[in-house]
Amino acid sequence: MIRISRAYYANATDLSVELYQKLIDRGWRRSGKILYKPDLRASCCPQYTIRLDSSAFRPSKDQRQTLNRFNNFIIGQTYRTAAARLYPKTREQAQRRKQEFDLIERIHESEQGLLNIPPELAHSFKVTLETDDFTEEKFELYENYQSVVHHDPKSEISRISFKRFLCDSPLRTRAVSKTENQDLLGSYHQCYRIDGKLIAMGVLDLLPHAVSAVYFMYHESVNDFGFGKLGAMREIAMAKELGYRWWYAGFYIHTCKKMRYKGDYSPQYILDPESYLWYLFAKDIKHQLDTSKCLGFSKEKSEISELSSNAMSPSSPGGSTEQEGSTADNRTSDSDEDLDLDVPVFALGMPGILTRDELLSQVDLDEVIIEVDNLRTKASCLIGWQKSNINSNLSVKGFIAGLVATVGPDMLSKIVIKLR
Known part of the structure; x- marks a missing residue:
């Protein structure tokens, strides 16, 4: 069977976390420095943006048991027995632990340095948030994961692809000062070590209102x-503990069995690809996905399950009004060889994209900022701009119009389009 997918691609060399937050709330994701927005109607397996409210998350019985089993392995029964004698809990503390499951408390329960010593734990367990730099230690973990879990041939696993995929991020990394702490923003590697050995790693984008999961890998x-x-529960706990609130698990593909696990964490919300409103990802929507290839929930549902007032509102606000240094350079891509590349993106019927008339009424394309040979100017200064055909994806005006139609007019002041 030939599987066809289509997406709009852009290459970002420098991107603020505020702008990327807005982009993922319009159905975009990144792979390395490549940003892409899938065309849900033209794809065999539509990719939906989902997010979870960490403040309302309640782990399932299976998820709680998984975390408890791991903590017991790290701590060990010898420590449990000795600690009960050396550091006895009050009756109230013991009763509370039986009746309540505090996710943040349990997530950190077995971490090195957080338990009373002596006695010694069965194993040492440490989790660190590190820069997204390349190391041989990280690559060896990636190599093992790709070959054992994904069955990729060793010949296709290279340091170059690892760096490009999981180490090269366009996001600007910085800390934001607050009264009590500093929120980290940008791309990071969350590294898990048992007895000093790196056994798992999550690649995370920390955004103003999100812990966005890029990739997760673990050793066999x-x-x-x-x-x-x-890993998912730790990232959710991080979103709750550090105030990011939302956990983005990446795209959800309903027809892919390997992706179904993302729906096991609740309450989650799914992004309407047409209106960019968030809807509770409940059984009624999952049932619709069983029977329909592509949904625009605001158009196809006259009534829907009760929505969170925060989730129903448009994408979370946040961001700067300053000029962003993000750049883009690509166009619609399709695995179908019969696709006419000269057709502008706004004529493809892609969900959530401005039509030609909407674009011309809302945006002055002459004012778009471009960069050519390190010189920034307005698009109207390009030679031949006025005669350039907006209806041709192969013309400079058509290319710029397609990008603006895809990212949305409200972000026009925050991007610079780099032409080569």
Whole structure:
């Protein structure tokens, strides 16, 4: 079977976290420095943006058991027995632990340096948030994961592809001062080590209102511990503990069985690809996805399950009004060889994209900022601009119009389009 997918691509060399937050709330994601927005109607397997409200997350019985089993492995029964004698809990503390499951408390329960010593734990467990730099240690973990879990041939696993995929991020990394702490923003590697060995790593984009999961990998030696669940719960706990609130698990593909696990965490919300409103990802929507290839929930549902007032509002606000240094350079791509590349993106019927008339009524394309040979100017200064055909995707005006139609007019002041 030939599977066809289509997306709009852009190459970002420098991107603020505020702008990327707005982009993912319009159905974009990144792979390395490549930004892409799938065309849900033209894809065999539509990719929906989903996010989870960490403040309302309640882990399932299976998820709680997975975390408890791992903590017991790290701590060990010898420590449990001795600690009960050396550091006894009050009756109230013991009763509270039986009746309540505090996610943040349990997530950190077995971490090195957080338990009373002596006695010694069965194993040391440490989680660190590190820069997204390349190291041989990280690459060896990636190589093991890709070959054992994804069955990729060793010949296709290279340091170059690892760097490009998981180390090269266009996001600007910085800390934001607050009264009590500093929120980290940008791209990071969350590294998990048992007895000093790197056994798992999550690639994260920390945004003003999101912990966005880019990728997660683990070593085959810890396969039985359910590290996919452990990693997801730690990222959710991070979103709650540090005030990011939302956890973005990446695209959800309903027809892909390997992706179904993302729907096991609740409450989650799914982004309407037409209106960019968030809807509770409940059973009624999942049932619709069973029977319909592509949904625009605001158009196809006259009534829907009760929505969170915060989730129903448009994408979370946030961001700067300053000029962003993001750049783009690509166009619609399709695996179907019969696609006419000269057709402008706004004529493809792609959900959530401005039509030609909407674009011309809302945007003055002459004012778009471009960069040519390190010189920034307005698009209207280009030779031949006025005669350039907006209806041709192969013309400079058509290319710029397609990008603006895809990212939306409200972000026009925050981007610079780099022409080569």
